[in-house]
Amino acid sequence: MANQITGRIIEIGQTVQIPSKSGGSPFTKREFILDATTYDPYTGERSEYENIIPLEFSGDKCAELDRYKNDDVVTISFVLQGRSWTNQDGKLKRMASIRCYKTEARGGVSQSPQTVPAQQPIQQPTPQPTYQQPQNFPPPVDANGNVKDDLPF
Secondary structure, three states: OOEEEEEEEEEEEEEEEEOOOOOOOOEEEEEEEEEOOOEOOOOOOEOOOOOEEEEEEEHHHHHHHHHOOOOEEEEEEEEEEEEEEEOOOOOEEEEEEEEEEEEEEOOOOOOOOOEOOOOOOOOOOOOOOOOOOOOOOOOOEOOOOOEOOOOOO
């Protein structure tokens, strides 16, 4: 199951290389900030509860962000990753990361992502009602033209 979130890019950081402690190849990552605050689908009002999320790409996926700029609306596919380690004081530490692996311009992948003005809300699809009005059919009648009413009350 893929995790996805749609929002507006607030900030895109630079690609950073972190040297390996064991002498191997450096770890490369690029962080960005996504505003995924929701909007009311009926009024278009922004929620009072902000949802500002720091995300990151790593390795060769860092170049994914080169196609975008601040205020672009994107859908991000990501995985949650965590790890444990023992620090220098002997205490067990844990951390979680949100690792992105795919980004799409809202409405599909494009070479020049669509931009949306900063104040325009992200429109959510309006739910369609599933209830249908009953049609008024004439009541069933028997051969004599009498209304068939087999209800017990």
